[in-house]
Amino acid sequence: MMSRRLTLMLPLLPALGLAACANPGLDLPPLPDASRSSYRLGPEDQLRVTVFNDPRLTGEFRVTDAGTIALPLIGSIQAAGRTTAEVERAVEQSMREKNLFRDPSAAVEVMTYRPVFVLGQVERGGQFPYQPGMTALTAVAVAGGFNYRALRDYVSVTRVTEEGRAQEFRASRQALLQPGDVVTVFERRF
DSSP: OHHHHHHHHGGGHHHHHHHHHSOTTTTSOBOOOOOOSOOOOOTTOEEEEEETTOGGGOEEEEOOTTSEEEETTTEEEEOTTSOHHHHHHHHHHHHHHTTSOSSOOEEEEEEEOOOEEEEESBSSOEEEOOOTTOBHHHHHHHTTOBOTTBOOSEEEEEEEOTTSOEEEEEEETTOBOOTTOEEEEOBOOO
C-alpha cells in the first residue's frame, strides 16, 4: 500500500521541487505604466504657495493627514488628490470669496515630495526622499544597493491606487516610482 502511494507520487516530485525553488513575487500583477498625467498631491508633500502682491500669504505649507493646507487669512484648502494648478485655483477662489483681492493670483509648487520606502534585501532599508524620475533601481541605489541575497531582476512595489487601497505589483528595475511607493526587494532562492 505504501509503495503504491510512493509510486503515484514519484511523477509529482520534480514539479514540487521546482515550485519550491520558484522566485517570490512572480504571481504579482505587473505594475501599470506610469501615467504622464499631472502629479496629484498627498499628505506629507511640502508646498510653496506664492500669493502675488501679498507676502503675508506667501510661505511653505505641509499637506496634512487630512489632505489640507492651512493658509493665513484664508483657512484650510483641500490639496490631497489635486494638482498644483487646481490648488492655485482653489486659493484664488477663496481669496475672491473673502474679498482679499479683486483679481488674485497665486502659484503653488512642490518643494518636497512625500518619501518612498525601500525594504527587503538591500543594505540600508528605510525611508528616502522621492525625486521626480526615480526608478525602482535608483531607489535601491539610495538604499545602499542590493545585498548578496537579493533577487535583482524585479521588485515589488506597493502603491495606493486611485480608489485609496494599497495594492502590490511586480515591477522591473526601470519602473517609474511615485511618492509614497513601498519598494520590496525579494530574497533570491537557491
